[in-house]
Amino acid sequence: LMVWLRRTTHYLFIVVVAVNSTLLTINAGDYIFYTDWMWTSFVVFSISQSTMLAVGAIYYMLFTGVPGTATYYATIMTIYTWVAKGAWFALGYPYDFAVVPVWIPSAMLSDLTYWATRRNKHAAIIIGGTLIGLSFPLFNMVNLLLIRDPLEVAFKYPRPTLPAYMTPIEPQVGMFYNSPVALGSGAGAVLTVPIAALGAKLNTWTYRWMAA
Numbered sequence: 001l002m003v004w005l006r007r008t009t010h011y012l013f014i015v016v017v018a019v020n021s022t023l024l025t026i027n028a029g030d031y032i033f034y035t036d037w038m039w040t041s042f043v044v045f046s047i048s049q050s051t052m053l054a055v056g057a058i059y060y061m062l063f064t065g066v067p068g069t070a071t072y073y074a075t076i077m078t079i080y081t082w083v084a085k086g087a088w089f090a091l092g093y094p095y096d097f098a099v100v101p102v103w104i105p106s107a108m109l110s111d112l113t114y115w116a117t118r119r120n121k122h123a124a125i126i127i128g129g130t131l132i133g134l135s136f137p138l139f140n141m142v143n144l145l146l147i148r149d150p151l152e153v154a155f156k157y158p159r160p161t162l163p164a165y166m167t168p169i170e171p172q173v174g175m176f177y178n179s180p181v182a183l184g185s186g187a188g189a190v191l192t193v194p195i196a197a198l199g200a201k202l203n204t205w206t207y208r209w210m211a212a
Helices: 002-031 038-064 069-090 104-116 121-146 150-156 180-211
Strands: none
Touching: 038 069, 038 104, 038 121, 038 180, 069 104, 104 121, 121 180
16 A cells, blocks of 8 residues: 555656646746847746756656656646647637747656666766756757747737736847857756756655655
């Protein structure tokens, strides 16, 4: 019975954290590219999303000790985000209004690190966390290049219900810096490592709670 309870608790934790991480970050994907601070917003978006992915991915990967759990976690986040995208579409917004983050490839790199280092926790934190931070902005920029221009969508479908600070205005692309992917990757690679370490620490607390 205790084994069953622990397994059930484990999967419930994965769902709860995935849902909460999606709720905490989904608005970054909805409106992030609709202002004249587009590239600045992309960097903030990259850091927030990559750190959110790192803490959950490392947490559950070390919890199960099974390479592949990080990808499983990212897949749940992706599913919930696509459900939210569908909800926006059902409310009358254009299909391209919500930009779904690309979590899965970065999570796969984390799983690959854990597997290649024979389940080494510290390698998963340092190398896996760094790879998440480095790769996430790249995968998301490629995703943006493959979809319809979100700025064009914003201008074509203005929504009077949006707050004033979300109202699309004339973009000033490239005014602040020219490489948002490089800046997002650099900042993300530094910040995801301590956040991944936090995920590992949360794992320790979970074991203590289950043993109590």
